[in-house]
Amino acid sequence: MMDWKNLLCPQRIRELHGGRASARDEQELRTEFDRDYDRAVFSTPVRRLQDKTQVFPLEPHDAVRTRLTHSMEVSTLARGLARAVTRRLVSTQRIDPDQASGIEVIAATCGLIHDVGNPPFGHAGEKAISSWFKNRVERDPGFFGEFDAHPLQDQLRQDFLCFEGNAQTLRIVSKLQLLADRHGLNLTVGTLSAAMKYTAASHQTGKTGKAVSEHKPGYFASEQGVVDKIRKATGTQTARNPIASLVEASDDTIYATVDLEDGVKKGVITWAELEQAIPDEAPSAARDFIREQLKAASDYISSHIEHEPELALKGRALDEAKAQHFRTVVIAKTKGAVLQSFDSHYDALMNGSYRGELIADSTANALIQACKEVGRKHVYSSAQTLRLELLGRRVIHDLMDLFWEGVALHDGVTPGPGFAGKIYNLLSRNYRAVFEQACKQSPLPKSYHRFQLVTDYVCGMTDTFACKLHSELTHG
Template structure:
């Protein structure tokens, strides 16, 4: 398949911070994808919460399975729009590397505790992971990803609207043109994330018993799908109904995003990836009717799933764990290995707090609980 004029091209990449030799078998974006998959931070996603806290033996999504699902959806959309699938996949695979243990609950706590020290944002943390904190290579810190992948990680949700000073600690952060839009491939990764969240959180909620297919019948977007599935297969087991609803919802959202995005691209007719960046608006989006329905679906999920007592009770306990760890490390610096040494060598509360935040953000759920037990001789009850 030939790439569209507005697609990113690996042969025209703006390069890497550290020079490398060319690969005879892989493009620059394929190399990025492979470096991300082989990173320690990527493996840790297996034991980080998505929505439901991870418990062995349950088949709910983790941050890793969510990431893999996002990458598959991103490739599908990128292929249909004649974009570079490998760049879309690389951004999708990396987009959650900065997430804390215990999902958004952990991020909220770190953001609050880090407010006096420059704040905390999972997108910026992902950039810290791939440029500073991964330390596997002999010649440099970080994964040495291409400019395009780093840009996509920073701006897949749109131009960076945070404190520009927060980019100062990230190598080449200001050079990522934070106030422009990202490539279409990065924008595709963002909408793939939305599709995965909506469809898979419904699936997990159905499997957890928080929702039934009947509960969905009056909900925008998913309601007609639930009616269709239950009407056609009223007597099959609930797990099969849940899967039929999920896969049909994914298909409907993907097809709408492709149609609507293709129309926007045709109307604005960018002739290069840089023209996309300079257009002053995003290209990849749902149609207006589906976008309105999707917003109402998200509101339904927030009320009925994300704020459900069975979800919120362990969330509150996990927030207490993260807060206790942060305060203890700031007081005593008793982190293992290089983290404790870096904390001792740092001068000032701000740099010390950033080391603590980096350490906690990299934890898996089980490791955070183990550290809590080590430090406080107690085991928090997460449900």
């Protein structure tokens, strides 16, 4: 059984590695978890999210969401959900007010950082990285040859063939974002534990009967030591931290609704089409309820127009207003349903036996799933989105080809000869430092770290930087 005292462990990852504790000013009023949130806000990976794709790559419309605005919204909802949950836990004396505050802040921080590991061009970028490795292996079956004699050979391969942004997030915040040492943002163990949405290694996923938290890779082999320390300190072992389930519910709620709102704003779907499509995608038993939510959003806007006709909206502006209010209606309904789901599954969440998702096990599931399906069919598959995703795939493949040439012969000390050394020097100095240190100290094959250096650099790019660099390096 997990307990909140251990889950809210305030120790920082550097301390668990035997390093010094963080200095604390006598006038400091923030808790350690408050400091985590502030470190995230001021960090480069979070700042880069302002120019990373949410749905529409290289979007010129400044009102359409980026990864940063999406992450801010997830953070806000996660904090609100955590606040509602902790009030109930305090009232039943399962936690105290200080612990309630810690849970709130951790949820907000995890919402803010949950996508920092995503490469440029969103999920299409993840697929592009995986496909680059698959294409290399098809052309050269010995591409992963150095892994063959290693006991973790399956995991080492799958780390790249099934590249996952969530695992890259843990890598960034625990290692890559260098401040004063090699421990990334040096976050607390409590925050790092809750940030692990998925709990399985890459070779353990995709198997029948797995829990939802094991559907995707949660960490790479290179972070196994970090994961082991987090699990031991928090007492989660291989189970998911309960706060992670709240953040997951917040993420699902936000993207299911606001992506439709952005689709209307972009003109790829109209309000009339949404009114028809969303109920059509739901089970018959849920259609009347969903139509009620759509009607409530439409009637709310119409009633305001009747009272203030001089402010009447028309055309796409009216569609946008209705879509925006529908988003608020859905979020409110889903929030209440998730709270009930958390209450119902609390014991299973705390003893590590819960295998589902809070939304999937709630009364809001049909509504959210219908929204997601409409997004898949009408927003994510729009012609303009697909064209830009194809562009992103080409950009990522070309950049990885180029930087692999600069890394392939590097032994961790000396760059490859000739032009390869020049290419190597184009890579981020921080990432090169992490790579060279890993080659000296890690038991993993050097080729594993070479692959990671390339993926680290590409993942850290924004959409605009990736396109600009691609243009400069391929046709000037």
